[in-house]
Amino acid sequence: MANKKLFLQFLAKAHRNTYAAPPEIHKLHRCKTSILPEHKDFHFSEGDWEYHDSYAGVNWAPGREVVFVSGKPFWAMSYQGKHDESIADDFFQKEAFPFLRKALIAMTDDIPFRGKDGFKSDDGQFEYRFVMHGDWTYFTGHESVFFNGKEIFFQDIMGELIK
16 A cells, blocks of 8 residues: 555645646646546646546536556545535636635645645635545545635535545
């Protein structure tokens, strides 16, 4: 079995180079052709390790990440959720999701599954929360983005080893 420390280091690096990465890095790992129709895919590899993320949608965007070691599936995480429909989609694209990306990049290296719990925007209007139950081998979690104290976006997360 792969080493936990190496896995967590690789996953943190993969996350910092794909969806949440700055545009100039993000585009390097966006797949030109998605695995499934109407999906957006990212792929990152280093040595024997490979990471693939695939999701569908824009505002409600369920997806799945899989990590491979030497070509064999090792670990997977799925996510799904939605945003508050009373708020304009434009706000999410221009304000909330850019903040979410910053929160995801601010992850801690010992828990690189989602963003850093309690991360806030510079002006304090946005706050990110991530609660996780379990460990890297099997967990469930819930992430939320709050705007001025109100939850405006959430996702449920599940991750586990593949045996």
